[in-house]
Amino acid sequence: MLLTCPQCKTVFRIDNTALAPEGQQVRCSVCAHIWGVSAPSASFQAERSDLNDILRKLRLPAAILLLVMFISGALFSFRGPLTAHFPSLISSFNGMGLAIEPDLQVLEIRNLQASYQGKLLRVRGQIYNADSFTAHAAPLQLRVIAEDKTLLASERLTPDHKFIPAGGVTEFFVQKEINMDTNAEVRVDLLPESLLLELF
Numbered sequence: 001m002l003l004t005c006p007q008c009k010t011v012f013r014i015d016n017t018a019l020a021p022e023g024q025q026v027r028c029s030v031c032a033h034i035w036g037v038s039a040p041s042a043s044f045q046a047e048r049s050d051l052n053d054i055l056r057k058l059r060l061p062a063a064i065l066l067l068v069m070f071i072s073g074a075l076f077s078f079r080g081p082l083t084a085h086f087p088s089l090i091s092s093f094n095g096m097g098l099a100i101e102p103d104l105q106v107l108e109i110r111n112l113q114a115s116y117q118g119k120l121l122r123v124r125g126q127i128y129n130a131d132s133f134t135a136h137a138a139p140l141q142l143r144v145i146a147e148d149k150t151l152l153a154s155e156r157l158t159p160d161h162k163f164i165p166a167g168g169v170t171e172f173f174v175q176k177e178i179n180m181d182t183n184a185e186v187r188v189d190l191l192p193e194s195l196l197l198e199l200f
């Protein structure tokens with residue numbers, strides 16, 4: 001421990017064990033001042049060594065914990081592409097309470113075409129995967145909205161494939177009988193639905 005002489009402010013480093021446990025008088029070797037010093041308490045020293053023990057014991061489990069957190073973090077982040085490659089893992093992720101959701105950031109609807117002839121509306125298009133990994137295809141929501149904003153039809157569509165290769169597409173097509181004006185808006189949106197419930 002360090003002792004500072006209250007008179008000349010000289011700092012001395014002394015061995016804790018050199019002090020009597022109940023404290024004692026010390027004499028400054030520089031200015032000869034004498035003052036009382038209490039020894040650092042035994043409990044304080046015990047606490048410190050306990051803490052050191054705890055830290056030493058914690059070091060390995062903490063490293064393992066960090067590793068597990070890192071791996072599960074990576075698994076968490078990559079569970080989309082991973083389960084697209086290995087669909088059998090979906091149930092494992094679901095078992096961990098992690099839903100697999102299509103990553104709408106990497107999916108886009110392309111070549112959307114709609115035709116309306118003889119009361120039959122036909123809608124076709126593609127879902128494109130812009131990612132460099134296989135992606136889960138997302139279900140789609142078809143909506144037909146009249147000019148006065150009336151919702152004429154709303155229907156869930158399922159694309160042809162569950163998975164889309166990197167840079168690839170999957171097709172979708174729907175045909176339904178409907179009374180609509182040719183000015184009606186036909187919308188198709190990707191649904192961010194969890195594959196936990198929607199293994200289409």
Ligand SMILES: [Zn+2]
Pocket residue numbers: 005006007008009010028029030031032033
């Ligand atoms: Zn002194």
